[in-house]
Amino acid sequence: MTKIAAVPLSVPSLGSAGETGHWRTERPILEESKCINCLFCWMYCPEGSIHKGEKVVWIDYRFCKGCGICMNECPTKAITMVKEE
Amino acid sequence: MAKHKVMSGNYAVAYGAALSRVELISAYPITPQTSVVEKLSEMIETGGLNAKLVRVESEHSALAACIGGASAGARTFTATSSHGLLYMNEMVFWAGYGRLPVVMAVITRSIAPPWGIWSEHTDLLAQRDTGWVTMMVQSNQEALDSIIQAYAIAEDEDVMLPVMVGLDAFTVSHTSVPVELPSQEEVDRFLPRGADHSYLLDFARPKTMGNLAYPEWNMEFRYLLEKAMKNAERKIITVDKKFSSEFGRTYGGSVEHYRMEDAKYAVVVVGAPAGEAKDAVDLLRKRGIDAGVVRVRVIRPFPKVALRSSLAGLKGVAVLDRDISPGLGGILFSELTSALYGVKRPPAVRGFIAGLGGREIKVEDIIYTVESLVTSVEEGPADNEWLDVKKELLP
Numbered sequence: 001m002t003k004i005a006a007v008p009l010s011v012p013s014l015g016s017a018g019e020t021g022h023w024r025t026e027r028p029i030l031e032e033s034k035c036i037n038c039l040f041c042w043m044y045c046p047e048g049s050i051h052k053g054e055k056v057v058w059i060d061y062r063f064c065k066g067c068g069i070c071m072n073e074c075p076t077k078a079i080t081m082v083k084e085e
Numbered sequence: 086m087a088k089h090k091v092m093s094g095n096y097a098v099a100y101g102a103a104l105s106r107v108e109l110i111s112a113y114p115i116t117p118q119t120s121v122v123e124k125l126s127e128m129i130e131t132g133g134l135n136a137k138l139v140r141v142e143s144e145h146s147a148l149a150a151c152i153g154g155a156s157a158g159a160r161t162f163t164a165t166s167s168h169g170l171l172y173m174n175e176m177v178f179w180a181g182y183g184r185l186p187v188v189m190a191v192i193t194r195s196i197a198p199p200w201g202i203w204s205e206h207t208d209l210l211a212q213r214d215t216g217w218v219t220m221m222v223q224s225n226q227e228a229l230d231s232i233i234q235a236y237a238i239a240e241d242e243d244v245m246l247p248v249m250v251g252l253d254a255f256t257v258s259h260t261s262v263p264v265e266l267p268s269q270e271e272v273d274r275f276l277p278r279g280a281d282h283s284y285l286l287d288f289a290r291p292k293t294m295g296n297l298a299y300p301e302w303n304m305e306f307r308y309l310l311e312k313a314m315k316n317a318e319r320k321i322i323t324v325d326k327k328f329s330s331e332f333g334r335t336y337g338g339s340v341e342h343y344r345m346e347d348a349k350y351a352v353v354v355v356g357a358p359a360g361e362a363k364d365a366v367d368l369l370r371k372r373g374i375d376a377g378v379v380r381v382r383v384i385r386p387f388p389k390v391a392l393r394s395s396l397a398g399l400k401g402v403a404v405l406d407r408d409i410s411p412g413l414g415g416i417l418f419s420e421l422t423s424a425l426y427g428v429k430r431p432p433a434v435r436g437f438i439a440g441l442g443g444r445e446i447k448v449e450d451i452i453y454t455v456e457s458l459v460t461s462v463e464e465g466p467a468d469n470e471w472l473d474v475k476k477e478l479l480p
Binding site: 004005006007011 | 292297
């Protein structure tokens with residue numbers, strides 16, 4: 001079993017707090033043809049769930065909580081929020 | 086070579102921190118603490134002290150800055166009093182529970198209202214459950230020496246706890262007397278750089294400290310804290326012994342004894358009033374009363390075992406509390422009687438509340454406590470009696 005230290009500690013790793021994507025009520029959908037790869041969404045995403053891709057960004061839905069900031073910041077309106085079913 | 090200098094208790098604290106090669110200082114001014122950090126600031130300005138002084142807008146932030154520094158392995162220092170200490174209370178717990186070896190001087194001062202700047206120990210004692218090793222000194226020399234000792238205790242690998250060093254407002258903080266100033270070389274020899282603990286911040290291995298622990302993980306951290314306090318109890322004694330062999334001064338570790346070898350009665354006291362208690366005992370002995378003084382130097386970890394062995398077998402004990410827990414009485418009285426629970430042949434213990442709000446505790450007051458103890462040892466336990474309350478002022 002993992003031993004504790006004298007104080008509670010956590011070491012950063014991908015998803016160390018669990019997959020938070022299921023908290024989402026709305027899903028951001030990227031329309032790639034409108035994306036100019038300005039990386040505003042990548043910079044503004046508070047969860048680090050938007051990643052640089054080969055041509056355009058991609059969204060990691062395992063961790064995206066659906067806050068909609070990316071949609072709000074996108075200068076070409078390439079992102080829309082769609083209700084999760 | 087050590088040299089002598091006339092200085093106030095606050096300057097003695099500042100010299101203690103500087104000689105300990107403190108690296109980060111953060112504090113907010115409050116009477117009667119201010120001159121501690123003013124002196125340290127002057128030492129930094131004139132180039133004698135290589136430390137970072139972090140200016141902040143409150144005591145809460147001052148201790149938070151020290152917590153940040155200590156988390157990264159820096160030797161940190163702060164100082165405060167009364168309302169400043171109460172204002173930083175959340176961070177006081179954080180440093181204790183976070184096992185960070187911050188050292189803080191607390192110039193004990195009464196809590197308002199009524200507004201006051203004079204000594205009372207209630208501010209310091211109100212922090213007794215925060216996980217800090219807590220000491221209270223009697224003199225300027227002990228203030229300087231205890232700051233140096235505090236780092237040796239705090240940074241010990243088996244302790245890793247913050248240390249609070251208390252001194253009475255004005256009677257110690259602002260009274261200038263000759264103090265022996267150890268040389269930097271001597272202090273460096275006594276106090277090597279503390280070990281970098283594995284849980285401290287490290288750029289190579291990033292981590293978050295003090296985060297969420299669910300109930301199935303939580304209680305063990307308190308268990309480890311309590312264990313560290315037990316380790317501190319031993320460390321306080323070994324540090325004081327080592328200090329004595331290096332510098333020739335000892336403070337008895339957790340408990341200091343004065344004329345206790347053949348004593349039948351004891352005055353138990355904390356902080357500067359121990360000076361009056363010692364004078365009182367000298368006079369009492371001339372009157373044929375075999376009394377001594379037991380000065381509780383360390384309040385946390387409370388030296389239960391040491392006090393039991395100091396006091397068991399005595400006829401009577403007078404406890405002097407310069408503090409009050411409203412609805413309970415003297416805090417020291419309560420803790421001491423609790424420590425004596427179950428002791429064979431326990432002494433009669435009488436509690437006295439004295440010197441609140443900076444009222445002078447006179448030698449005659451202490452003589453009175455012992456003389457009334459002597460005539461009442463058969464009467465069993467007695468609750469706290471208030472000394473020197475002006476009945477004519479009461480409604």
